[in-house]
Amino acid sequence: MNIQGSAKDISVPRDKAAETAQLVGAFAWLGQAALIATVVARAVSGALDAGLVGMAAGAVLGLGLARAGLERWSSARLTALAERHVKALRETIISTELSRRGTESPAVLAGLVSEKLEMLRPAILRFGPARRRAMVVPLVLLVVAFSISWAAGAILLVAGPLIPVFSALVGMAAQQASARQLDQMSTLGALLSERVGALIDIRLLGAETTVLNDFANATDDLRRRTMAVLKIAFLTSTALELFAALGVAMMAVFVGFSLLGQIGFGTWGGPLTVWSGVFLLLIAPEFFAPLRDMSAAWHDRAAAMAVADEVIAWRDRDAARMVGVTAAELLKGEAQIHVQGLTLRVGDQLIRYPDFRAKAGQALAISGPSGSGKTTLLAALAGLMPAYAGRITVAGQALDDTTAGGWRARIGWMPQSPHFMNASVLANLKLARPDATTDQVQAALRAAGIQAQVMRLPHGINETLGETGAGLSGGEARRLTLARALLAGADVLLVDEPTADLDEGTAAAVRKTLLDLRAQGVLLVLATHDPELVAACDQVISPAILEEAA
Structure with missing residues (x-):
């Protein structure tokens, strides 16, 4: 699904057949x-017979079943439409995020695709049909009422417009209140995600009380914003019920006093008959029902519009795009990287890199202060972000949408902050090579210098890891990603701060493992502050000074 158009297009897609079915049913x-009024009029006049009652009852039941059938059919179509629309939006957002780099908070994105998109369903199910009925049914019933009694028509004409006018007045406030509530939901989700990720630091700093106070304030703000939405909904519902009740009551007073002979005006010549009076009393609530349904559905639409605005804001957000997101076979050719005139954009800043060429059996070090663009270059060499200017050539071919997938298939990645599946160590390693034997897995762990630490875990290689490698230190988690790359047999290895936060003995073991890989013909590209590792590399480059983007 291509998310284009306005918030209105995104929030409430229409099914005209379903809307027409509900209109016909109304x-x-x-x-x-008319049938009920006929039976009552015959009963009052004493001309009622069992045959008429039976026929009228059967016809009323038949019309009721027909209306229920149309409602059921319409609801099924609208439910399917809502399911398709929400599913398509969810898949589009997720697939697009897979091709983006530097996305917003995962908690905010999760809230959008899970909870907030579900808020579109009520609007799809109710708003379209309610709007169609509100546009047609009251007008037809108004004409019918005027044809019987100009006074009855005048009552409906005066009372009816009060409902949509009031709904229009509160509609903007409802949408703004819903938008504020959604914003706070996103803020609270991001806050929770960040604090959970920093639990160890929070405890070390003794900041538990401050964090709890922050959560208390955020949740209290969400409660206030939610109550603001509910207040508007309850106020609207009360006002609509009042207007509808007053309209029906005025109709009842007019009909009652007319039939009692206390009112001699309001009709087109003759007095109001029992049939006409009962018929007017029966259609009066139905005149207001579509307007009330429309006003109730207006709140669903306001919430859906707020969600759609958030989807549009996500769509229009300036985010770096991954190159070549589709899977591909291994890119053939010698393991080599050639960079010419490369400039990368990060936010509003540009980072320039010197030209370099690295090939199999060599190690390239990217050195520089923190924040200078070392990790950014690794991402660009993996095709995780496009070049702002210049050219990257890999295995003798330009790194673009046609080659990036195949290039990534032969790359081993050792990030500074690893992420894993919530599965066992073995399952995480075998992602790189599903057919690997246990002996091959153990050999990769041994080569990465992490075998002893893994075997000390409560369940050894079958220990379940959290997404951030629960049970392992940061250095151990990074070495586990190195073992995964070794198991995959990658001939290009991109490494981000491999020796950071490691004791000297472990850091020396990691250096030896990496340099041994170079000796075996692997192309190493390392972003590092480690002077010993920098000194052991064949080339060293440093990013240029950051510049403001135009």
């Missing part, structure tokens, strides 16, 4: 009301 009440 007019069934005219026939039912």
Whole structure:
């Protein structure tokens, strides 16, 4: 699904057939009301017979079943439409995020695709049909009422417009309140995600009380914003019920006093008959029902519009795009990287890199202060972000949408902050090579210098890891990603701060493992502050000074 158009297009797609079915069903009440009025009028005049009652009852039941059938069919179509629309939006957002780099908070994105998109369903199910009925049914019933009694028509004409006018007045406030509530939901989700990721630091700093106070304030703010939405909904519901009740009551007073002979005006010549009075009393609530349904559905639409605005803001957000997101076979050719005139954009800043060429059996070090663009270059060499200017050539071919997938298939990646599946150590390693034997897995762990630490875990190689490598230190988690790359047999290895936060003995073992890989013909590209590792590399480059982007 291509997310284009306005918030209105995104929030409430329409099914005209379903809307028409509900509209036709609404007019069934005219026939039912006429039949009921006939039975009552015959009963009052003493001319009622069992045959008429039976026929009227059967017709009323038949019309009721027909209306229920149309409602059921329409609801099924609208439910399917809502399911398709929400599913398509969810898949589009997720697939697009897979091709983006530097996305917003995962908690915010999760809230959008899980909870907030679900808020579109009520609007799809109710708003379209309610709007169609509100545009047609009251107008038809108004004409019918005027044809019987100009006073009855005048009552409906005066009372009816108060409902949509009031709904229009509160509609903007409802949408703004819903938008504020959604914003706070996103803020709270991001806050929770960040604090959970920093639990160890929070405890070390003794900041538990401050964090709890922050959560208390954020949740209290969400409660206030939620109550603001509910207040508007309850106020609207109360006002609509009042207007509808007043309209029906005025109709009842007019009909009652007319039939009692206390009112001699309001009709087109003759007095109001029992049939006409009962018929008017029966259609009066149905005149207001579509307007009330429309006003109730307006709140669903306001919430959906707020969600759609957030989807549009996500769509229009300036985010770096991954190169070549589709899977591909291994890119053939010698393991080599050639960079010419490369400039990368990060936010509003540009980072320039010197030209270099590295090939199999060599190690390239990217050195420089923190924040200078070392990790950014690794991401660009993996095709995780496009070049702002210049050219990257890999295995003798330009790194673009046609080659990036195949290039990544032969790359081993050792990030500074690893992420894993919530599965066992063995399962995480075998992602790189599903057919690997246990002996091959153990050999990769041994080569990465992490075998002893893994075997000390409560369940050894079958120990379940959290997404951030629960049970392992940061250095151990990074070495586990190195073992994964070794198991995959990658001939290009991109490494981000491999010896950071390691004791000297472990750091020396990691250096030896990496340099041994170079001797075996692997192309190493390392972003590092480690002077010993920098000194052992064949080339060293440093990013240029950051510049403001135009």
